[in-house]
Amino acid sequence: MGVVRVQVAPGVHKTYHTADIDPKLLQTVSEKEAEDAKNTGNNFYKQKDYFKAIKFYTNAINLLPDKAAYYGNRAAAYMMISNYTNALEDSVKSVEMDPNFFKGGLRMIKCYIALGNLTAASRALQDLKSRDPNNSTSYASENTNINRLRDLEANADKDMNKSDFRRVVYVMDRALEMAPACVNYKTKRAECLALLGRYNEAQEASNEMLRANSLNAGALYVKGLCLFYQDHLDKARQHFLQVLRVDPDHGKARLAVKEVKELESTKQKGNAAFTSGKNEEALKLYRAALLICPNNKLTNAKLHANIAAVYIKLRNYEEAVKACTAAIKLDDGYVKAYARRIVCYQELEQHEDAVRDAEKMHKMEHSRESKQRLRDANIKLKMSKRKDYYKILACSKSANMDEIKKAYKKAALKHHPDRHSHGTEEEKATAEKQFKEVGEAYAVLSDPKKKLRYDNGEDLDDPMGGMHHDVDPTQIFQTFFGGAGGGGPHQQFFNGGFPHGARGADPGFTFSFG
Incomplete structure (x- = not known):
């Protein structure tokens, strides 16, 4: 048996058992309590305290769950705190209850746009136009936004196909201004940041998505991509496998797993050949590994350095210099590549080049070893300028x-x-x-x-x-x-x-x- 508090006079309430109250009176009481809750929610909304507004709108809905306007009000509050998923749910509910509830329909369209669901937004817009053809000016901007987002999506796809990742990031930034909750736009942007080598930004973006949804396959893929491009092959493979557990049809993750396995295997075979003195076979394997994933700069820098090591062993210092230079071009902070190129330059009696590399190494490391290497390079440069007895x-x-x-x-x-x-x-x-x-x-x-x-x-x-x-x-x-x-x-x-x-x-x- 329930109870209800009834206002019998201004500021005076009395509690009754629901069985003792006329059902018509109980309905009246519920409606009044619900309206009071809604009005309180409106006051908090005006004060921009949207969380409290949501609380009172929820109270109103609990008291009177068949009122479309209450769902519409709560949807508006959810939109103000960028919770477009809940806002969409309330907007759809309000329109289902009252197909002529124009504000609910308009908010539904805005939510679809914010979430990047342009197909649903267009369908909802056409439906609203058919039900309210005389109010077209009120949703003209939504029509413009839908068309603009479609153009941006098409441009991003073209730029992605051209591997112009910087341009894709720019386009997705513009799209997210209109669709701030679109997971696809955020994922594409984060992926391109990783492809540009901006790993910290890419990981930050993926972490933000994972906080909202720990099973976001796209965000997990981007984290794996960052690890892959930073030469953490084992951890990258684990992330890609996790993506496939969440989304078995994720094509990019499946391809990435294959690339990681192939890259690890080919590199290890090359190392084994080098250790066994099979220099030509090692060169062949390292070069094959370079073709597996051209975007993986750090791993490929190591492969070029390995090629240089083979050429040094063969005393082919000219080719070794080329390989070291290719490694440094991919990773200008790769100390081992500089060290090997110094050795090659000295063997080729290009001592000024060796000193320049030794100076760069010392700036990067600033260690006792790098200091000694710089000292030795300068001595050899000085010796090269005198007569060779x-x-x-x-x-x-x-x-x-x-x-x-x-x-x-x-x-x-x-x-x-x-x-x-x-x-x-x-x-x-x-x-x-x-x-x-x-x-x-x-x-x-x-x-x-x-x-x-x-x-x-x-x-x-x-x-x-x-x-x-x-x-x-x-x-x-x-x-x-x-x-x-x-x-x-x-x-x-x-x-x-x-x-x-x-x-x-x-x-x-x-x-x-x-």
Whole structure:
């Protein structure tokens, strides 16, 4: 048995059991209570306190559930707090109760537009026109919005097909101004943000959609896409599989799962081939992996870096530089690609390029290791600008003292001025210059202290460097070969004999003048 409070006088209420009240009186009481609740809701609506307005409109509906206007009022309040789903439900209810309730029909159209359901909006608009043809000016703007949104949708589809993702984001921003609750527009915008590499914005947009609906397949797909493009392949695959559990017909998620699996598998096979020394097979697999998902910049940057590692192993430094450059183009913060390109530049003796890369690396990392790498690059640059004594003597940088002596003998005899005494003046000048450089080279590389300073890139022209440029190459030659007889410096040697002591200095050493 229920009870009801009846106002018997201004400010005076009395409680009755419903069984003791005339049904007509009870209906009157309910109507009055409902109207009071509605009026209170209207007051809160005017004060822009829409949540309280909704509360009192709900009270009115509970008291009098067959009143179309009450649903229409609550729909208006829901629209003001952007709850277009509930607003649409109330609007539809109000029109079902009263097909001639114009405000309810108009709000229904506005809700459909806000939710991006243009087909339903057009149908509702035509229905409203047929029932109220004399009020066309009141819903002209809704007709304009529907047509405008259709144009924006068509433009977005064209831009998407052209992979102009920046333009799609712009178009969807315009569409969301008219349809702020459209999940499809929000999803398309978020997807394009991910395709543009704006992962934080894309994840923020998808998280907002998931807060409204944790099973939003489109939002879950965008989160997976962000993880995929940030090279978190395992987590990305898990998100795509979750999308398919929510929506088994989600075509993009199904394709993404396939791409992730194929990319992981091909990359791992390439790594295994590289480790096994199968360099050509590794190159083939890494290049195949690059074709799987061209939009996945970070993963593809790593693949290019892997290709560079193969070329470095093959000592093909030109191709390795190209691969590192391709990796950096995709990910300009990829430290490993810079490190590998530095090695390649140094092998190619492009030391200024190596220093530039080392400076960029140090700015990115600012670590002890990057500082040392920059220091070494600068030393090698400095060394590259001075005479290469190892190259002058035609010996390797790892040559021991015996190998340096043998190299000096061969170079000194080859470039000695007496050997070129019958040549042109230009040939004589060139030989004299080369003979002097050979002497300089031997003076440094035969002295352990000077050699150490030279190998460390230190300046040998300072007082500690021994002033090697003042060395007399002829004196070094005489000292090394033990002196020569008359007839001009070392003429005896170049007439077919050997300088005194030359054979004794290195038994079995054969001179070649071919």
